[in-house]
């Protein structure tokens with residue numbers, strides 16, 4: 588692929604454009620808000636000038652409700668050899684395109700399984716998709732050349748291609764993305780009117796559970812509107828778990844010893860089923876979850892501290908597998924948790940101590 592056109596230069600479009608530009612592809616950037624395209628260009632994602640002729644691949648990265656219309660316009664204008672979208676739902680947009688009577692041989696629906704609660708080009712990074720699944724939904728009508736262009740994009744983004752049927756994809760993301768999003772919002776909503784004294788105690792657990800609740804509601808109304816059935820089915824399963832859990836907790840309040848034991852069994856059941864489900868969540872780069880050891884470092888909340896820790900770890904020859912940062916409420920300090928292979932933990936601890944870092948046991 589030599590040239591590409593990214594339409595919709597928000598988080599996903601700009602991240603893909605940055606990855607393509609880094610691999611030497613000439614990227615043209617287009618957005619109905621020209622300021623967004625200008626910002627993406629300023630970040631090094633390409634040029635906001637229109638291409639002279641058809642590009643190799645058009646990447647449509649606009650909110651799901653606009654995907655079919657934007658694709659139809661691009662295809663009718665003949666702006667590219669191949670077309671793809673990255674929307675979080677796949678069945679609806681395809682059916683909309685079919686109903687517009689377009690020839691879909693040059694189109695493939697795709698979905699990178701990576702993103703964030705942030706939106707817009709300023710949140711974009713070239714490595715956003717690295718090691719993450721990128722779903723491709725070709726049909727028997729999809730041109731091989733177009734499938735190859737999509738695979739090239741996925742490879743430039745260093746993502747892992749996964750081929751699926753569009754409706755099977757939508758059922759799968761209902762489980763791993765859409766339902767969890769609503770549950771996260773519902774947990775976060777409990778905090779809206781909670782007392783300040785309670786909210787200030789928030790720790791890492793509630794931060795983990797509510798991170799995605801900070802996402803743009805307009806985008807998520809679009810996503811959920813395109814996949815309501817599978818999400819509703821899953822939420823009703825959760826509702827029945829909730830009913831049973833409430834019953835078990837009420838039983839734990841009882842004065843009757845037998846009832847309390849039943850309550851305890853009920854709670855244990857949901858916790859154990861949670862352990863079993865969590866154990867199936869793939870780790871970094873889609874591999875099995877890994878038991879890393881944590882080295883916790885206290886830092887001043889100042890710019891450059893993280894970069895220094897990473898540089899010091901690098902000098903000690905340690906690969907940091909994952910990182911977490913916890914900020915202490917109302918204080919100018921934070922706790923950085925570095926996840927490393929167990930045998931690397933004592934080496935890293937010693938190396939960081941030697942360089943003056945305060946390690947928390």
Ligand SMILES: NC(=O)C1=CN([C@@H]2O[C@H](COP(=O)(O)OP(=O)(O)OC[C@H]3O[C@@H](n4cnc5c(N)ncnc54)[C@H](O)[C@@H]3O)[C@@H](O)[C@H]2O)C=CC1
Nearest residue numbers: 595597598599618619648649650651674675702703706707
């Ligand atoms: N946010 C995430 O984590 C993920 C999002 N997606 C999908 O990627 C797509 C884009 O999402 P984000 O980049 O997060 O959103 P975003 O809000 O960061 O960017 C969307 C961009 O599209 C532009 N836009 C809207 N309507 C347009 C139109 N008619 N023509 C041209 N530009 C238009 C907006 O001005 C904005 O710059 C969505 O379809 C979403 O479902 C896929 C994977 C992850």
Ligand SMILES: O=C(O)C(=O)Cc1ccc(O)cc1
Nearest residue numbers: 675699700701702703704799
């Ligand atoms: O922020 C996260 O962890 C996400 O899961 C983001 C995300 C949002 C929408 C998608 O279609 C895919 C991924």
